[in-house]
Amino acid sequence: MDRNRWPVWKIVNQVQDEGKLLVEVMLNDNQIVELFSRDPDGALSEVVKRYGEPMRRIAVSILMDERDAEECVNDTYLAACKKIPIAKPANLRAYLFRMIRNFAFERLRHDHAKKRGGEAVVTSFEELSECIPDRRRAESADETRLREQMEEFLRQLTKERRAIFLGRFWFMYSVSEIAAQMGKDEKYISNQLYNMKKKLKKYLKRKD
């Protein structure tokens, strides 16, 4: 008997009840991934509900343009329908976020080439350029090597600092958002980021 063929029940709105803690049970990520094979529309509506807003936020952080970001989000949805049934990612959230970052980067590069003359106009995206040692600016990047270097650099950091770094440069959170999420002072987060950027620059220089 194929249990996956059974109907599912789904909550569509929420309860409000004074004094009570209310919890909604939803499809979990693994279930959404499975659903992509059988009902992409349904799976997509779950993705939109759960990750639509954070995905849009990431795209806006990179592109600084609502309309471009919206298009990136739509591109990601389309790609998700095609790729997820095959890839069956273990971490749906990271998979989607990675996908939208890629789309946003591609669009940004395209836009740079087309109309911005290579000048980045973005925040956290641009910020990382401060970490590139002058000597390495001219080199053409070896993608694999650079990824390995980034991983090695991150593994040298403490768990907390790694989370701050990735919060800023992977999840594209603002300093205040990271501070709020970690229960820290904004100044503390800013200082940590400043130090880590300097450290990364040194590290990349050393690895040259």
Add this chain to the structure above:
Amino acid sequence: MTEYDLNKALNNIDERLIEEAEEVLGNRPSEKKQGIRHVAVKGNVRRRTLRVVLTAACVVVLLVGTVAASGLVQKVIENVRKQNGMVTLVGSQDEEGVIEEAVVPIDQTVEIDDLTFTVENIIGDAEVVFAEISTNYQIDEPEGYVLKPVLGFNISGKALFPEEETDYGVMNGLAQFCRDGKLWYMLTISYNNVDISHADMMVEIKGKWNDTQVDRVIEWKNDYEPKKETIAVNQQLGDYLITNVVLSTTRMELQYEIESVRTSGQDAVVRHKLLLDSIKLDDGTVLQYNEINGFMVQALGYASEDDTKTFGGRYFNLIGGFSTGGVVKVVPFERIKSIVVEGVEITIR
């Protein structure tokens, strides 16, 4: 090397690093991992004698995409086609008259320009009402459950209590169906410890239609005698003491106690959840419970004063929740003879 390269490299780093950062940043609380999401926390939630309502009241069945091609599910669809009556929306029933008796015709309609919504029938318990809503909106979908959004309306329901100040917690669930090429809904309106079997009810339909914001209300009065049967079990099952099985027209509740030191109200219920495998009817038919893909159960939990014991209850929908031989069945609760919980069969009558 540019910032683009650096960002790209960062994008492809080991996923475990991302997951770890998510944990630290608080993006991925343990509840989310279990598929649980908080939707509202209002008022003064006290740790002691905390009433936790994990509600998942409901709702509906979404026959999934490939399902149309599935022989098993085709049977369900055929049942929907062959039979009239709301129970066929959420399952078939071989025995005539048992559940149908509980169906109450309502037949109240509202119009939004050329679009109509009609509450056709309801079926209810003391605390839950399933309302079948038809529309004249034509859709090009296979007969059965429709998962993708069709109309952009928000449809919700609640009881209208005499005391205006009263605001009990209501939970709604909604599912879409295609029947005879038209869009139908099944709406569940669910309360906890509030008897709505004779309450005034309303369904609100809000949304945009022809570029205009619309808001329509359908009202009716519930008027049925709820059926309920409480059967004492008192059977130890591992850490659980199953105290009672409470049966009613639309659902079954397993009540239990567990010795536990808990850290939070929802933890008590989320962590300690009884898994129901199947039920057996008086004629020996075994009906499997379909807890997959987020199938909803409603659960209630509260802790003893000293925080050492949890009292819990989990609800399982008898409409849409059980099946045999590939066909979803509506279960007449009078016929449930035994239940299989965590692999152990418990005879209840």
